[in-house]
Amino acid sequence: MSTLSKFAPNWRQALPQIIALAAVLLADWLIFPDFFQVRLQDSHLFGSIVDVFNRGAPVAILSIGMTLVIATRGIDLSVGAVMAIAGAVAATLINSGHSMPVAVLVALAVGIGCGLWNGLLVAVLDIQPIVATLILMVAGRGIAQLITEGQIVTFNDPDLIAVATGSFLGLPMPVVITLLMLAITILLFRTTALGLFIEAIGINRLSSTYAGVNTRIVLAIAYAWCGLTASVAGVIAAANIKGADANNAGLWLELDAILAVVIGGTSLFGGRFRLFLSFIGAIIIQAMNTGILLSGFKPEFNLIVKAIVIIVILIMQSDAPALVLNRYRLWRERNAPRRTAPGNTAGGAA
Amino acid sequence: MAATTMPDIGIASYNGAQAAAPTAVAFGDATLLAITGLSKNFPGVKALDQVDFTLRAGEVHALLGENGAGKSTLIKVLTGIYGRDGGSISLNGQEINARDVAEAQRLGIGTVYQEVNLLPNLSVAENLYLGRQPRRFGLVDSRAMRRQAEALLRPYGLEIDCDALLGDYSVAVQQLIAIARAIDLSARVLILDEPTASLDRHEVELLFSTMRRLRAQGVGIIFVTHFLDQVYAIADRITVLRNGKRVGERAVADLPRLDLVQMMLGKELSAVESTREDRGQKLAEAGVSYRGYGRKRLVQPFDLDIRPGEVIGIAGLLGSGRTETAKLLFGIERADCGRISIAGKDLRLRGPRDAIAQGFGFCPEDRKTEGIVGELSVRENIILALQARRGWLKPLSRREMREIADRFVARLDIRTSDVEKPIQFLSGGNQQKALLARWLAMDPKILILDEPTRGIDVGAHAEIIRLIEELCRHGMSLVVISSELDEIVSYSDRVIVLVDRQHIGMLQGNEISTAAIIRHIAADGPKPGDSTQAAE
Secondary structure, eight states: OHHHHHHSOOTTTTHHHHHHHHHHHHHHHHHOTTTTOOEEETTEEESHHHHHHHHHHHHHHHHHHHHHHHHTTOOOTTHHHHHHHHHHHHHHHHHTTOOHHHHHHHHHHHHHHHHHHHHIIIIISOOOHHHHHHHHHHHHHHHHHHHHTTSOEEOOOHHHHHHHHOEETTEEHHHHHHHHHHHHHHHHHHSSSHHHHHHHHHHOHHHHHHTTOOHHHHHHHHHHHHHHHHHHHHHHHHHHHTEEOTTTTTTTHHHHHHHHHHHTTOOTTOOOOOHHHHHHHHHHHHHHHHHHHHHTOOHHHHHHHHHHHHHHHHHHHSSHHHHHHHHHHHHHHHHSTTSOOOOOOOOOOO | OOOTTOOOOOHHHHHOTTOOOOOOGGGTTOEEEEEEEEEEEETTEEEEEEEEEEEETTOEEEEEOOTTSSHHHHHHHHTTSSOOSEEEEEETTEEOOOSSHHHHHHHTEEEEESSOOSOTTSBHHHHHTTTSOOEETTEEOHHHHHHHHHHHHGGGTOOOOTTSBGGGSOHHHHHHHHHHHHHHTTOSEEEEESTTTTOOHHHHHHHHHHHHHHHHTTOEEEEEOSOHHHHHHHOSEEEEEETTEEEEEEEGGGOOHHHHHHHHHTSOOOTTSOOOOOOOOOOOOOSEEEEEEEETTTEEEEEEEEOTTOEEEEEEOTTSSHHHHHHHHHTSSOOSEEEEEETTEEEOOOSHHHHHHTTEEEEOSOIIIIIOOTTSBHHHHHHHHHHHHHOTTSOOOHHHHHHHHHHHHHHTTOOOSOTTSBGGGSOHHHHHHHHHHHHHTTOOSEEEEESTTTTOOHHHHHHHHHHHHHHHHTTOEEEEEOSOHHHHHHHOSEEEEEETTEEEEEEEGGGOOHHHHHHHHHHOSOOTTOTTOOOO
16 A cells, blocks of 8 residues: 555545546547547557547656656756757757667757756756756757758658657557656656655755755756656657757747646645646646647637636635635525534645 | 944843833733633634733733643734634723734734734835825825834834835844834734744843833733743733633742743743753763864854763854854855864865764754755654665665654654644644754764754753753763753853854853853953964
């Protein structure tokens, strides 16, 4: 039980996310009755629900690393740009005759390097995370363009393309990679003491330092891991379009990733984090995107509907519903003094 | 920077705890505020149970009790922050029922908290007249406002620039400004909630002279504090609460200190009386030696030897460099001169991790921002340092953590319903014990405690003192900083006295007494013949 409870988030705490996911999926199903239909073709699973996970993969992967950084009370705005860099590196290497594993590993190493740069600025030079990562957010696309020499570098290497289009046990490869990254990250940060240190630093960095936690190293690891996840997402995104587009790869995805983390219940003020719920958050966002697409609304509506749904989810997470409920109950009690109040039904843990 | 007219009062005069000022007889027994049968329930707790309290005009009435006795609840009910579940409150014979702080203030009850609840980013004058600025042609007349503000503050001994931002002044000055505002808003009842917790002794005396003046004008003052010395220095009467009930009300003159502590604790307690037993000379060789150790603008270079099993007390006023010394010893601040050797070997402290590796532990003064990790559980807080020393790759299993946490919760009597409870929900005393547990779990050689008993209730206070004595019997060295001189005297083998960031003296053995420490501080400057005279 104790080993399991280490990984599985307390389902009560996860209630807002579960309800939100169910609501969005329900809406999708109402719009598009075939939403949950899945069929197997050439040992590939097809269907809208599979599509949600497949298309949601880049943001889901980003949100894993972003969760760690946000838990340290930081933020990483550069992940979109790092995606572009990683895609550019992989595409350029594959076109210059390197094999797929080499191209991908170098791209991932570059991603880790970008993360370490952010970590250096934040942990050693004590620059505010939002400013520190803004540097790479701006410069990163420039770097990516330098690598691709201003062109959209296309490639035909089947191995690299398979990263986005292949499948494993019927599941699309991006979904497999996402689940793998999630599992590795949970393993690395929750079975070691890293997770505890990250939470401690996020809540009170000074106390953690005085208790002997090597705060700089831990911060650097968190940012490096975030860079790694960004490069994984970048390689997938490049493989998906069979090319590296320095200007548009991963554009604005840092915001979706931050949103996924917030929906997943990790506070922007740092502290307790839940990787699995960030993953759910990313899926909620993608399920919404897909739903709007399927409904035939103009894509312009997408952003507005998204904003509304996000507000609803965030209100559900805040204390506001419990407060309103309490007010209502008090009001009822006052007007009908003999009625006993129902049991504690106020949900919505923060 | 602040008051130019700050009275230069000797420490000794303050420490004379028996300076109980005569009650202003002129106001007789006129009851200003009467609380009868006040009750307040929280789920599962009777925070206040039929509490009576009376405040006369022109008296300072100390409201005392351990943490959780109901002091803050009483004040919150009185000022309308909480509703009440029973009882009545009357002011000048009239039943009142304030619904919020502003209404309480209108009725004549002003409150000043330890953390001043004014706006640091506005000027002093704006703070004083916020919401009632003098106007001219419909606009705020800043010049008139400043003139009025200066006139208002003069009786308080504050001749300060009223156009400067409030936040530029010390907490002491800010408190006086808050008091001035409350009194000017026609407060007849002034509640001071732990006003002295972050003041040094001069500032306390400045506050006291204001309190005496207001008392003479017939203001009734409710004084909440942890410092018993201060109660005897200023209060006329004492009401003691325990577990939400009133234990009793006495005139200060009729209540010796020991009786008061017994009332607060509800039990006999001899540990609080400071008697120093001679532990005999400890001849062990120095474990750690600091030579010419210091840092510019922080602490002047000093020599210090810490021997196994001895307690070194560090005494001095606030701002004398006590905390800075502790941070140097622990490696939080890096020295820019001098050297350290442990068991004869030279080494460098580049940070807390280096110190911890050498067997140091440090409980900081500011528990909230430097000690606890608030949202983490008691268990996680206790094992944090141990886990940090093991490194992230060797996590303690959940069962090991539980085992360690449970052991220390039992050993130190940390009162918490559950070791999984976030530590921020524990009382100050229990947080302090959990921090001690964090270091004891490491089995340290040297433990540095900065104000280990500040802001915690009397019960936990005595337990922590007992623990200090027990630890050094087991061979641990302790460096303890405290503004409670009685405490330092009772457990220290040697006492270092600090003035103006300089180690000006060292007392040992029979030389140690409160009077000797005060003499050293008051002598103000290094004297020839002191063993640890600071090197230039």
